[in-house]
Amino acid sequence: MYSLDDTITAISSPIGEGGIGIVKMSGPEVLLTLQKVFLPSRARPEGDGPWQPVSHHLYHGHIVDPESQEVVDEVLVSYMKAPRTYTRQDVVEINCHGGIVPLRRVLELTLRQGARLASPGEMTLRAFVLGRLDLAQAEAVLDVVRAKTEAGLRVAVEQLGGHLSQEIRGVRAQLVDTLAYLEATIDFTEDEIPERDITVPLQEAAGAIKELLQGADRGMIYRQGIRAAIVGRPNVGKSSLLNRLLRTARAIVTPIPGTTRDTLEETINLQGIPLTLVDTAGIAESEDLVEKLGIERSREALSRADLALMTVDVSEPLQEADSQIAELIGGKPAILVANKIDLPQLASLDDLLPGVRRVRVSALTGEGLEELEEAMVEAVFSGKVTASDVPLVTNPRHKQALHEALEHAEAAVEASTSDTPVDLIAIDVTAAVNALGEITGETATEDLLEIIFSEFCVGK
Ligand SMILES: Nc1nc2c(ncn2[C@@H]2O[C@H](COP(=O)(O)OP(=O)(O)OP(=O)(O)O)[C@@H](O)[C@H]2O)c(=O)[nH]1
Ligand SMILES: [Mg+2]
Numbered sequence: 185m186y187s188l189d190d191t192i193t194a195i196s197s198p199i200g201e202g203g204i205g206i207v208k209m210s211g212p213e214v215l216l217t218l219q220k221v222f223l224p225s226r227a228r229p230e231g232d233g234p235w236q237p238v239s240h241h242l243y244h245g246h247i248v249d250p251e252s253q254e255v256v257d258e259v260l261v262s263y264m265k266a267p268r269t270y271t272r273q274d275v276v277e278i279n280c281h282g283g284i285v286p287l288r289r290v291l292e293l294t295l296r297q298g299a300r301l302a303s304p305g306e307m308t309l310r311a312f313v314l315g316r317l318d319l320a321q322a323e324a325v326l327d328v329v330r331a332k333t334e335a336g337l338r339v340a341v342e343q344l345g346g347h348l349s350q351e352i353r354g355v356r357a358q359l360v361d362t363l364a365y366l367e368a369t370i371d372f373t374e375d376e377i378p379e380r381d382i383t384v385p386l387q388e389a390a391g392a393i394k395e396l397l398q399g400a401d402r403g404m405i406y407r408q409g410i411r412a413a414i415v416g417r418p419n420v421g422k423s424s425l426l427n428r429l430l431r432t433a434r435a436i437v438t439p440i441p442g443t444t445r446d447t448l449e450e451t452i453n454l455q456g457i458p459l460t461l462v463d464t465a466g467i468a469e470s471e472d473l474v475e476k477l478g479i480e481r482s483r484e485a486l487s488r489a490d491l492a493l494m495t496v497d498v499s500e501p502l503q504e505a506d507s508q509i510a511e512l513i514g515g516k517p518a519i520l521v522a523n524k525i526d527l528p529q530l531a532s533l534d535d536l537l538p539g540v541r542r543v544r545v546s547a548l549t550g551e552g553l554e555e556l557e558e559a560m561v562e563a564v565f566s567g568k569v570t571a572s573d574v575p576l577v578t579n580p581r582h583k584q585a586l587h588e589a590l591e592h593a594e595a596a597v598e599a600s601t602s603d604t605p606v607d608l609i610a611i612d613v614t615a616a617v618n619a620l621g622e623i624t625g626e627t628a629t630e631d632l633l634e635i636i637f638s639e640f641c642v643g644k
Pocket of ligand 1: 416417418419420421422423424425436437438439440441442443444445464465466467523524525526527545546547548549
């Protein structure tokens with residue numbers, strides 16, 4: 185599916201205007217390609233043979249179309265000889281001016297010299313196949329690029345450094361060791377193999393997997409963030425609340441019920457968690473077609489959200505609509521936001537959403553907003569968090585594989601304490617070993633690799 189022996193090229197910087205933009209190439213012919221299109225400012229005086237750069241040095245010069253001799257851009261280039269490179273192959277980077285036109289022209293020139301356009305993630309794929317990164321680390325590259333908060337970045341950088349992989353390899357090695365013993369007892373007679381306890385090492389492995397899984401949900405929150413839908417009947421102050429939490433006047437606020445007609449979302453950084461807030465149209469009976477459609481979207485937003493911020497106006501008695509919205513929320517994690525506490529209070533909230541945490545706020549004055557933010561963090565993590573306990577597992581794929589590994593490891597522990605035939609225990613241990621190998625890539629199938637790397641951007 186993927187070849188490694190041709191030379192690939194791509195624009196590695198984001199598309200758009202910038203100070204610089206980078207065309208990156210990897211493969212056996214990068215130097216040859218560069219020599220054809222690059223005119224160094226300081227050519228060797230003798231001038232015999234092609235220009236030879238020193239590896240890992242930066243050179244100033246111009247990219248020149250070899251056919252028309254036209255100067256395309258003034259650039260800085262570097263040639264990095266394998267293996268100390270991102271892909272473990274020879275790599276060339278051309279730092280152009282960061283406009284889309286020069287970048288495209290330089291890319292085209294490299295293509296015309298025989299390089300192939302890299303597919304998304306292909307540079308990182310090569311780094312993986314050639315052993316510079318394992319699969320979990322390669323995935324971390326993507327997480328670093330996409331990190332939405334500093335906490336998310338910290339977790340991703342840990343993983344890129346191989347922290348998770350190390351843990352996984354440790355557990356896997358222990359299981360492989362037990363497996364080797366089990367297979368030996370199948371192949372040889374008892375007096376050829378010294379007897380050995382397998383329950384304890386299997387238990388230890390299962391325990392270590394469990395530990396990794398424990399922080400997984402929290403880890404995924406740092407990576408993916410959560411969605412909170414602000415719901416409530418018209419005019420209770422949902423948009424005002426959104427604006428307060430965003431600290432900008434993002435949504436239109438008016439005293440007229442039915443102001444917000446469509447859902448609107450923005451992401452904030454809530455103590456390291458990327459929190460997407462969704463403002464919705466007030467839910468009420470309506471004859472207006474646009475309003476009706478908006479309300480339909482509100483329901484959808486609610487069902488897609490991880491957390492509901494049910495907003496009520498405490499300056500008015502509760503209405504039928506408030507109870508109906510509470511019903512819509514059902515068992516979803518929620519916070520009851522009692523808004524407009526700066527006004528005389530007429531609502532009794534006792535029967536609304538029993539058991540759900542309530543926070544009294546004024547979106548107008550800002551009172552209670554800090555408490556609301558605290559409440560959101562606690563609701564997300566179902567408890568307090570400290571900055572130090574950074575989880576290792578942040579990726580749903582890894583979580584899934586760990587679950588599978590745990591299931592089989594536990595089954596093996598169970599079997600090892602009964603008189604289950606050894607070859608049946610070996611089947612479970614093998615399955616656990618393979619599941620762990622999927623995380624680091626030892627046992628990943630080509631399909632899985634394709635899915636993972638297709639998520640990358642081109643040039644990474
Ligand atoms: N006194 C007071 N007024 C508020 C407060 N929050 C919102 N309001 C006012 O209530 C009115 C409605 O606010 P919005 O934020 O537009 O309410 P909404 O829930 O988004 O309304 P719809 O979009 O129509 O569903 C506006 O006049 C706000 O200024 C508050 O805490 N105190
Ligand atoms: Mg609104």
